[in-house]
Amino acid sequence: MTAEAAELSNIALDDPVDEEIASYLDLASPRCFFLFAGAGSGKT
Numbered sequence: 001m002t003a004e005a006a007e008l009s010n011i012a013l014d015d016p017v018d019e020e021i022a023s024y025l026d027l028a029s030p031r032c033f034f035l036f037a038g039a040g041s042g043k044t
Helices: 003-008 015-024
Strands: none
Touching: none
C-alpha cells in the first residue's frame, strides 16, 4: 500500500471508539454503558 493510499484508508478511523468500549470492559474498574447498534452495524 502506498503512503497516499494508507492516508486515505479509514481502517483505523474508529480505533478511539474501540479503546473507549474496551475501557468499560476492564474488570479492574468496570463501568456501566449502553451500546446502541442499529441495522447494518455489523453485530453478527
